[in-house]
Amino acid sequence: xxxxxxxxxxxxxxxxxxxxxxxxxxxxxxxxxxxxxxxxxxxxxxxxxxxxxxxxxxxxxxxxxxxxxxxxxxxxxxxxxxxxxxxxxxxxxxxxxxxxxxxxxxxxxxxxxxxxxxxxxxxxxxxxxxxxxxxxxxxxxxxxxxxxxxxxxxxxxxxxxxxxxxxxxxxxxxxxxxxxxxxxxxxxxxxxxxxxxxxxxxxxxxxxxxxxxxxxxxxxxxxxxxxxxxxxxxxxxxxxxxxxxxxxxxxxxxxxxxxxxx
Amino acid sequence: xxxxxxxxxxxxxxxxxxxxxxxxxxxxxxxxxxxxxxxxxxxxxxxxxxxxxxxxxxxxxxxxxxxxxxxxxxxxxxxxxxxxxxxxxxxxxxxxxxxxxxxxxxxxxxxxxxxxxxxxxxxxxxxxxxxxxxxxxxxxxxxxxxxxxxxxxxxxxxxxxxxxxxxxxxxxxxxxxxxxxxxxxxxxxxxxxxxxxxxxxxxxxxxxxxxxxxxxxxxxxx
Numbered sequence: 001x002x003x004x005x006x007x008x009x010x011x012x013x014x015x016x017x018x019x020x021x022x023x024x025x026x027x028x029x030x031x032x033x034x035x036x037x038x039x040x041x042x043x044x045x046x047x048x049x050x051x052x053x054x055x056x057x058x059x060x061x062x063x064x065x066x067x068x069x070x071x072x073x074x075x076x077x078x079x080x081x082x083x084x085x086x087x088x089x090x091x092x093x094x095x096x097x098x099x100x101x102x103x104x105x106x107x108x109x110x111x112x113x114x115x116x117x118x119x120x121x122x123x124x125x126x127x128x129x130x131x132x133x134x135x136x137x138x139x140x141x142x143x144x145x146x147x148x149x150x151x152x153x154x155x156x157x158x159x160x161x162x163x164x165x166x167x168x169x170x171x172x173x174x175x176x177x178x179x180x181x182x183x184x185x186x187x188x189x190x191x192x193x194x195x196x197x198x199x200x201x202x203x204x205x206x207x208x209x210x211x212x213x214x215x216x217x218x219x220x221x222x223x224x225x226x227x228x229x230x231x232x233x234x235x236x237x238x239x240x241x242x243x244x245x246x247x248x249x250x251x252x253x254x255x256x257x258x259x260x261x262x
Numbered sequence: 263x264x265x266x267x268x269x270x271x272x273x274x275x276x277x278x279x280x281x282x283x284x285x286x287x288x289x290x291x292x293x294x295x296x297x298x299x300x301x302x303x304x305x306x307x308x309x310x311x312x313x314x315x316x317x318x319x320x321x322x323x324x325x326x327x328x329x330x331x332x333x334x335x336x337x338x339x340x341x342x343x344x345x346x347x348x349x350x351x352x353x354x355x356x357x358x359x360x361x362x363x364x365x366x367x368x369x370x371x372x373x374x375x376x377x378x379x380x381x382x383x384x385x386x387x388x389x390x391x392x393x394x395x396x397x398x399x400x401x402x403x404x405x406x407x408x409x410x411x412x413x414x415x416x417x418x419x420x421x422x423x424x425x426x427x428x429x430x431x432x433x434x435x436x437x438x439x440x441x442x443x444x445x446x447x448x449x450x451x452x453x454x455x456x457x458x459x460x461x462x463x464x465x466x467x468x469x470x471x472x473x474x475x476x477x478x479x480x481x482x483x484x
Contacts, residue, residue, distance in 0.1 A: 030431050038448055057432045060444070069429050073329040073344035076431075177447040202449035 028055050029234040030075060034082035034222065035060040035177035036106055036149055036194035039202065040253035041080065044246045045237075051245070054233045062175035064146025070095055070227060077234035080224040080241070082106060082176070082194075083148035087223040100225030103241055104255035107195040108152050108217065109209040111183050118189040122210035124160040130189065131165050140171045140182035140191030148220060149176035153192035155217035183207070195254035222255075263456050266433050267441035274349075274437060275417040278356045279410050282364040286409055290368030291398070295377075309366070311359045316422025323355050323427050347429040352437075355427050356417050363412040371405025372398065404475050411475070415468040418461065 033041050038060050045056050059076075067086035070076055071093050079096075080103065081087050090096040110127065112120040117135045119126040130136040141157075142150030150172065157163045171187070173179030176194050183191025184206040198209035226238050240246055247257050293305060311319060327345045328334050337345045345351040375398050383393035399406075421439045428435030430444060438457055445454040 030434070035447065059430050059432060059436070060447075061430065069347060071329075072324065072346050073334070073338070074347035074429050074431075075344065075434070175447070181447055181449065200449075206449075 027231045027233045028057055029077035029231055029237070030057045030059060031078045031080070031234070031237065032066040032070070032074070032076040033058055033060050033080040034063045034148070035175040036082055036196050037080060038177050038197065039200040040196050040250055040255070043249045044241060047245055047249065048237055048240045051240070052236060054236060056233060056237050060175070060177060062142070062147040065175075076227055077230040078224065078226050078238055080222065081148070082220060082222050084221045084223045087225045090225060090227070095228055096225045097228055097230065098225065100223045101242065102221055102258045103224045104222045104250050104257060106149070106220030106222055107214060107254060107256070108149060108156060108192055108212050108220070109195045109198045110190060110212060111180065111193050111198050111203070111207045111209045112190040113184045113186055113207045116189050120190070120208045120210040122212050124156070124162060124212070128160065128162055131162060136169060136189050138171050138188035139166055139169050140173060140179045140188045142176040142179040142193070143172040143174060147173070147175050149194050150179070152217040152220055156192060156212050159216040199252075199254045263453065263460070264438065264441040264445070267436050267438045268460070270433065270436065271418050271438040274352060274356055275414040277353055278360055278417045279413050281353070281357050282360055282413055283406075283410060286364035286368050287406065290365045291372045293365065293369045294372035309362050312362045316359070316420070317426060319355075319359055320423045320426025323358070323423070327351055327354070327427070346427055347431060347435060349434055352424060352428050352435050355423050356420060359420060359423055360413045360416055363416050364409045367405045367409040367412065368402065371402035374405075375401050404478065407475050408472050411468055411472045415465060418464060
């Protein structure tokens with residue numbers, strides 16, 4: 001009796017095999033994007049859907065991790081990196097169709113959660129003071145080993161002469177979005193994250209920010225590229241990101257656009 | 263609520279159970295009755311995924327299934343899709359990490375049947391297959407059900423391995439556990455809270471179910 005019931009259960013489970021998600025009917029490309037685009041690119045994709053009726057699936061993470069996954073054969077059709085190097089690597093590895101397009105230049109900011117003892121000071125003066133007087137316990141940046149925004153944060157901290165002192169108090173996000181989450185959740189006094197994240201409604205209600213001078217670090221030249229096997233929708237989306245409508249959205253999120261002055 | 267991710271997790275759990283059940287019964291019973299010399303080594307190897315950090319398993323799977331490996335290449339040639347960062351790869355990874363959750367309860371179940379009963383069945387002229395089907399399997403049944411419940415629940419909660427070999431692709435490898443992680447990073451605490459609450463309920467129900475099974479078995483024996 002019990003045995004028969006269980007056999008029926010197993011049969012039902014097997015039936016779900018037939019509904020395996022491997023069967024994909026329409027052209028809905030999966031697009032890997034640097035996590036500084038978390039909010040901006042979601043809006044771009046909504047606008048793209050409004051204009052063309054087509055859908056893209058976005059997944060956000062650290063550019064370095066995506067570059068590795070793409071080289072391992074991850075089925076992404078397009079990659080929006082937070083810097084240029086990873087796109088070049090993919091071209092060399094033979095998985096990108098060309099060397100891509102520069103789509104935006106990113107900025108970094110210091111964010112300070114509401115109620116923190118730290119002041120949002122773009123020249124990091126108060127950060128230096130806080131390190132000395134012991135106000136600073138934890139400070140969040142993205143992991144410099146594979147996240148471009150983490151590398152730029154490290155460069156800015158080195159430029160300010162604070163790197164050696166602050167190293168032991170850093171909490172590292174797996175990507176810049178997680179760093180922003182660490183920086184604003186209250187466990188840290190602040191952090192250095194992407195301007196585009198600080199401008200989003202989700203983050204701006206939790207924290208204040210100040211821009212860090214853009215000559216304190218290498219520029220965040222963000223490049224995107226179509227990957228081998230990209231379908232029609234991915235090609236359309238690639239064009240759309242360069243259209244005036246998408247550029248306007250990116251500008252709202254603090255990106256400097258290629259071809260624009262400032 | 264990310265329904266796609268929830269459906270994907272449920273599907274992954276169900277398929278892991280379907281794949282592991284026959285393997286777990288065959289292997290678990292063999293472990294229960296065998297007296298070969300290397301038995302404890304085999305048992306230790308079976309238990310390995312319990313203690314190995316998920317990132318270690320993830321790393322080895324990535325290295326073993328990747329595009330550059332013969333296995334990854336062969337899979338791609340035969341199936342036409344890469345194994346890493348796909349649902350099939352996730353299923354394979356899930357089957358491997360769940361081996362102890364399936365095999366150990368089943369092994370205990372068949373051990374509890376006892377050699378005397380097997381001998382008695384044989385002396386009554388029952389064939390091996392008939393004795394297995396009519397006596398051993400029904401007696402070991404509660405343990406097998408426990409194994410299925412544990413495997414299913416553990417698959418829903420698996421995070422580290424999925425993060426490393428999955429790549430968080432919506433509808434393909436983004437399970438509910440990964441979706442929660444993504445929502446937290448997107449500052450969407452409300453969605454993360456809803457999904458976490460649902461997983462909490464499912465886990466509670468699973469534990470209650472497996473305790474219920476154990477208690478019923480105890481009553482029957484007592």
